[in-house]
Amino acid sequence: MGNQIRTTVLLAGMTGLILLIGQLLGGRQGMTIALVLAAGMNFFSYWYSDKIVLRMYRAQEATAQQAPELYGMVENLARQASLPMPRVYIIPQETPNAFATGRNPAHAVVAVTEGLLKLLDKKEKKGV
DSSP states (O other): OOHHHHHHHHHHHHHHHHHHHHHHHHHHHHHHHHHHHHHHHHHHHHHHHHHHHHHHTTOEEOOTTTSHHHHHHHHHHHHHTTOOOOEEEEEOOSSOOEEEEOSSGGGOEEEEEHHHHHHSOHHHHHHO
């Protein structure tokens, strides 16, 4: 199953659950209010989830001058995969972690913690 289908199924399931809770708590009026809330939450989650998680981790965008090794590695991997260059972020935490986020390849982000950058060698970073 493709990622877009999975996302749609997940959002539809969450909407159904919210509608059910609204129906149980407030009848038809509660279900209407729940529908409005679910639609707003789904819209917000789809369009802004990447920004929320980056802000939550206090991630800072890195340029090729600030993190040349990491930026070059991501740029090379994106080129090899025929994908647009994602934005690169560094998270100021010592816990080794990395993740990618974004709603599509054109809005992709790769985020890496400072701890991971210190701990792993170049080959290991590329594998992550």
